[in-house]
Amino acid sequence: xxxxxxxxEVQTISVLxxxxxxxxxxxxxxxxxxxxxxxxxxxxxxxLHEQMEDFHACLGQVMGEEASALGRMGPTLALNRxxxxxxxxxxxxEYSDCAWDIIRVEIIRALSSSSSLYKRLxxxxxxxxxx
Numbered sequence: 001x002x003x004x005x006x007x008x009e010v011q012t013i014s015v016l017x018x019x020x021x022x023x024x025x026x027x028x029x030x031x032x033x034x035x036x037x038x039x040x041x042x043x044x045x046x047x048l049h050e051q052m053e054d055f056h057a058c059l060g061q062v063m064g065e066e067a068s069a070l071g072r073m074g075p076t077l078a079l080n081r082x083x084x085x086x087x088x089x090x091x092x093x094e095y096s097d098c099a100w101d102i103i104r105v106e107i108i109r110a111l112s113s114s115s116s117l118y119k120r121l122x123x124x125x126x127x128x129x130x131x
Contacts, residue, residue: 023111
């Protein structure tokens, strides 16, 4: 795998890991407990935590700590702004059940896209430009 392809793989895995981390943090707040069924919320948090650990291990295998930090620089900044916007929206809506429903659907959509991207990454051995 070429160095540029390897960096692209590291960045992709870093972004997916960050998305899982941010989603986990979002659904681990006290406000989410009131809006979500307790059993469902716990299952969601457990699943997100397990996936984060898998991505973290995958990142370590791909490049190691130095490249891991490098892969998190650019793309994750946009992701952090995205989740900041979610927190602002929830606060503006006073963490209403309706706002949580909207966010839950948005996060499920984003995680579904992430899952597809990860499967494609694994299928093409890191080359995201492959068919």
